[in-house]
Amino acid sequence: MNGLMQQRQLLLSSLIEHAATHHGDREIVSHLVDGSMHRSNWRQVRERAKRLANALGALGVGAGERVATLAWNTHRHLELYFGVSGRGAVLHTVNPRLFPEQIVYIVNHAESGFVFFDTSFAELVATIAPQCPQVKGFVAMCRRDQLPAIDLPGLLCYEDLLAEASPDYAWPTFDENRASSLCYTSGTTGHPKGVLYSHRSTVLHSFTACASDGLALSARDSVLLVVPLFHVNAWGVPYAAAMCGAKLVLPGASLSGENIYRLLKEEGCNFSLGVPTVWLGLFDYIERHEHSLDLSQIRLERVVVGGSAAPRAIIEKFEQRFGAFLIHAWGMSETSPLGTIGTLLDKHRELPVAQRIDLQLKQGRAIYGVELEIFDADGRPLPHDGKAFGELKVRGPWVAAAYFRGEDGSPLDADGWFATGDVATIDGDGYMQITDRSKDVIKSGGEWISSIDLENVALGHPALKETAVIGVAHSRWQERPLLIAVRKPGANTSTAEVLAFMEGKVAKWWLPDDVVFVDALPHTATGKLQKLALREQFKGYQLPTDRT
């Protein structure tokens, strides 16, 4: 027997309708790529999103067709969020920082029919256009007088398209499971894979962004959205902001410490979200202008950090400088991305600051809608005691079930769990802490050793500048840890001394079987340690413990 409630579909158009109807005057402020400031509001975003929807119709964009963007955080990109998905097409946000050949692959794999781009990417677009034969048109997100001087057949002008289109448009209604947007993972191995979100998954995810124990987004928030609109739906904030009528401040291309500071101050932002790098830039700016800045003009209350872990110093600085609370969030493209969120519990009200920050350093705690579980090597669930660590798997209505065009087959196991590729602990309150990547953890005689834990302990040695631990094949134990270390300039130490230093700080059987000193470790363009390259380099390395 079914309930007798209304069968209203959860569509993204309902979000912009709510915002425009009840929060029409609430501002959307953009720092445009030409350096100017632009002020809009939710009513105007709806009007222009409707013009865009009509313009897309005139261009022949059909239901389900992908429309790509190469763009910064501006009001126009926000209009695309609602105009494209609202009419039933699929918004495909492309990361313009990828290599051109990756962008070509992604645009072609997605079969995006149109590409909307900020003029700062004109050269990039001119480069990729000849290699993207399925693209029917490139739309420069500017006025006619700002059109870039590039040789591109069929170049269109965003503002002309909108000016020529009617603002009268009735959003279509359709099944909430229809695709709404598409983001590609920046896979470290192999080709990028597309995650295809639905209207349903996105609206449900927005509820969590608005939850008190989520990002707690509300109509009282003025949000500086530093995380790019091309980065996993900007963590869902554009949709959630419409759901609750928050003010959005979009910083465009300039993520300098100075610009962030200015926007926080001038737009009264109390909430912001971004990766750690951006905050390092902000504090660097503040420290360099210590005497000329009045931090009491900043009303920052909450900051969400994701992408990679925020160091303790950043948490402390937000607290000391602004009285702002840092919330760690963890997720991935495949989780829309909100997976865990580091809000506190009732019992933490009286916690001493240092212990509270220990908690804040974890990746966050379980939220309703994302089931979290850790499994041992045999697929058995492990206890939630904050100590046992195992492969982290997730399940829920905003977790991916497959990749676009079936790449890599089904990523789910028989029970519907998606393997995150992380190794983690979960404690009794649902706080999750990543201890390693699945592919980096060292499998020694059926037990797991965390490479990250060993690296951190070794890094405590005063002579070491950087450390990496990888598993090396071992005839008896299957794998044993090898520590690869870079010494500080002028410093000296030995294998024996480093191992002696580590003794007692980790379980005895965790101690590396050898230490190798190198001049430098390999890193990716974004500064991440390339363990894959290290494993290649040390393939077949003869451990001293394995010379029988």
Next chain:
Amino acid sequence: MNGLMQQRQLLLSSLIEHAATHHGDREIVSHLVDGSMHRSNWRQVRERAKRLANALGALGVGAGERVATLAWNTHRHLELYFGVSGRGAVLHTVNPRLFPEQIVYIVNHAESGFVFFDTSFAELVATIAPQCPQVKGFVAMCRRDQLPAIDLPGLLCYEDLLAEASPDYAWPTFDENRASSLCYTSGTTGHPKGVLYSHRSTVLHSFTACASDGLALSARDSVLLVVPLFHVNAWGVPYAAAMCGAKLVLPGASLSGENIYRLLKEEGCNFSLGVPTVWLGLFDYIERHEHSLDLSQIRLERVVVGGSAAPRAIIEKFEQRFGAFLIHAWGMSETSPLGTIGTLLDKHRELPVAQRIDLQLKQGRAIYGVELEIFDADGRPLPHDGKAFGELKVRGPWVAAAYFRGEDGSPLDADGWFATGDVATIDGDGYMQITDRSKDVIKSGGEWISSIDLENVALGHPALKETAVIGVAHSRWQERPLLIAVRKPGANTSTAEVLAFMEGKVAKWWLPDDVVFVDALPHTATGKLQKLALREQFKGYQLPTDRT
């Protein structure tokens, strides 16, 4: 093209699973009907809900079968919330304060197969049992030694059922549109009608209860749930509390000011919900024990009031006594019930207290998920200017589409709107204010006159104790207002004097065509003015303006 996200169904079992897994130790405190206190937690609620699910299976309760309750707010009633719905049956909460014949009607109309009851309703159950032939068993919610001494064939004991059942139970998965619970409206005219909620509508509604701009329920809240579990799903709080892991304090049968005060203090409650009457009792208790109470021991922060409007004095008292913020919420059985919620906006941060309380007196503002619109007599939407008033209609995934067993046909218009029976204004920020009931508004020459506005203005006259305004047939204007007033003891005034007093305070054409003085006005058992009776009484009344 569909998205590629997981098709997890939104089921109530996922709420209790989340709470038990990640907030297992969070307390559920009950004041039992025998006066004792009982301490449980979310883990135990899940365990006992699973035992109950097994016990229901053993009793032969099938999917979709209704299981009725006649019970106060205790842990056992909470277990029924999850055990009954979780296994796919339908929890049918019956208001034990109704007349026995209404209860008989409701139980029979719902075809409830079992009735779970608190022992304080033993007499009531003994009375109705012979008239409810479809009920297969009555279950007393107590231990065997507490079983009531009533002559009831097949009387069952709740604690025995649970003790005999296994705690091992895997919640079934099924379509989220399946019915989860059933509440009957306390219709003022005609028979009560059943609203049949679904798992989907209830989970979506819970998201809103947890939203910052909703009830902002979080893991940090200790909630004194005064609103009964038999009153529209206790405003959704049991489900939402599980969603976020809040502590629940259940006051049982005792809603005296003294008991409320004691629970607030002893259980560290920072959040509470209830109808105005309860709060009047609390403040009455406080005022009578002014010198012996230390209000600083109460950490109350937020109070939600619904059911009927809270007077200004209550808002002020919560603020002055506790520093607590009163949130008006409006809804009805047909809206699950959250319809509008009176949280503030960013621009209200600096509002002077008196003006802020003016806002708090409104019924709340629009929330995502419930579309609100007001319509004139011709069905045209009216502007959201806070002045134009019209029939309030709502639409959304937790709004009813029909009544149980099709009573009254479809309550929706062609565009899917549900008419609330209220007349209201909506302002540009979505704040809604009820100005009248649709059936009470006076239709004068195609325009509407608010009976409540006239009553309030007239009540300002120092000689009047109570006022009512009804529409009386008029040959030219269709209807014109008649003011019916009760004078204060010893006071005197005349029709002409009252009308002169009202002049200038309302539009000239709104002025009543006559004033009649009576000794008393008719009221319902719950104290509501019975305008229906007044309309009967004054049917055919000859207005002085209609003597042509």
